[in-house]
Amino acid sequence: MTLVSGRQLLNTDGETHARLRGVLGPHLATRALMDKRPMVTAAVKVLLDRLADEEHIDLVTDFAEPLNTVVIARLLGVAEDACAAAMACCRLLLGPRHPEEPEMRSAYLEMSEALAEFVSVREHEDAGDDDLLSVIVGALRARRIRRREAVSMVGSVLLGASSPPVTLIAVACALALCDQDFRFTVASGSVECAVEEALRYQPPVSFSSWRFAREPLEIAGTRIDRGDAVMVLLAAANRDPRVFAGGDRIVPDRSGPAGHLSFGQGPHYCMGAAVARLQAQVAVPAFLDRFPTARLVRPLEETVWEGVLGDRRPVSVEVALR
Numbered sequence: 001m002t003l004v005s006g007r008q009l010l011n012t013d014g015e016t017h018a019r020l021r022g023v024l025g026p027h028l029a030t031r032a033l034m035d036k037r038p039m040v041t042a043a044v045k046v047l048l049d050r051l052a053d054e055e056h057i058d059l060v061t062d063f064a065e066p067l068n069t070v071v072i073a074r075l076l077g078v079a080e081d082a083c084a085a086a087m088a089c090c091r092l093l094l095g096p097r098h099p100e101e102p103e104m105r106s107a108y109l110e111m112s113e114a115l116a117e118f119v120s121v122r123e124h125e126d127a128g129d130d131d132l133l134s135v136i137v138g139a140l141r142a143r144r145i146r147r148r149e150a151v152s153m154v155g156s157v158l159l160g161a162s163s164p165p166v167t168l169i170a171v172a173c174a175l176a177l178c179d180q181d182f183r184f185t186v187a188s189g190s191v192e193c194a195v196e197e198a199l200r201y202q203p204p205v206s207f208s209s210w211r212f213a214r215e216p217l218e219i220a221g222t223r224i225d226r227g228d229a230v231m232v233l234l235a236a237a238n239r240d241p242r243v244f245a246g247g248d249r250i251v252p253d254r255s256g257p258a259g260h261l262s263f264g265q266g267p268h269y270c271m272g273a274a275v276a277r278l279q280a281q282v283a284v285p286a287f288l289d290r291f292p293t294a295r296l297v298r299p300l301e302e303t304v305w306e307g308v309l310g311d312r313r314p315v316s317v318e319v320a321l322r
């Protein structure tokens with residue numbers, strides 16, 4: 001991905017990756033985010049208040065996307081409109097368009113400028129704010145990372161956060177509206193299980209990024225030579241019958257550890273998993289409480305999806321609120 005070219009989380013391994021990951025990783029862990037729950041709850045409430053008089057909404061553009069923008073802007077410590085503009089560029093750049101198209105080039109330039117400006121503006125302010133940008137600038141000042149790595153790190157957060165949480169929130173709300181077991185699981189206080197099942201059943205990121213074989217190997221009868229590229233189809237792994245009985249069905253109260261691969265696995269395990277989970281775990285029950293008679297306008301199976309190898313998200317999920 002040219003946008004975050006140079007050293008960044010997804011294209012480094014070993015010591016360099018550990019050094020980069022060590023900057024934000026601890027600040028995005030579940031425990032570190034516990035005190036962010038009130039902020040997320042307040043953001044959900046503001047959005048639901050705004051929707052109170054509507055008859056019909058699109059879960060994607062009217063609820064999931066604005067919620068995700070507010071939450072990521074607050075966590076990162078940037079203005080909401082700047083965050084929304086940068087994430088719009090991310091979605092374009094992650095989409096199916098050819099990288100040489102003029103719109104892609106201008107999105108790339110706009111994004112690069114925005115990232116550099118986020119870092120340089122914060123550098124000239126007092127440090128010590130409780131946000132991710134301060135942590136990144138703190139690491140830059142302490143020479144733990146270089147300027148280019150700092151800029152790429154902001155880019156990695158925005159790229160990673162630009163679309164997948166939107167899909168998760170919209171899909172989990174939609175499942176709660178059309179699947180009685182799912183709704184019951186949420187209502188009975190097990191929203192965590194329901195969200196994991198939404199992640200398994202409709203993974204917002206269906207493929208891992210590239211991996212390159214360090215030595216020849218064989219996977220399920222296919223020979224992989226040294227240097228060959230491999231991508232893991234996470235969505236297929238999530239329905240592996242050896243792991244998930246009835247994997248094509250939604251079973252929101254599956255017992256035991258989550259087991260799905262929607263956030264990847266190993267050293268590159270999604271750094272924003274706890275942020276995405278937190279948003280969905282707060283948003284879904286609050287949406288159901290506020291709009292108890294809401295229903296999907298069309299069956300979820302008729303949803304049109306957009307996206308390519310990585311991100312996939314519903315174009316819209318229309319809901320009648322009453």
Ligand code: HEM
Nearest residue numbers: 009010160161164165168208209263264268270271272276
């Ligand atoms: C439902 C929401 C999300 C899903 C399904 C998701 C999925 C993934 C997956 C599958 C990977 C691993 C890719 C690989 O191994 O090739 C990953 C990595 C990553 N994600 Fe997420 N992601 C989500 C939300 C977020 C958010 C909210 C952020 C930022 C706050 C984020 C930031 C990152 C970063 C920085 C990496 C690279 C980690 C590394 O290489 O060490 N993601 N994500």
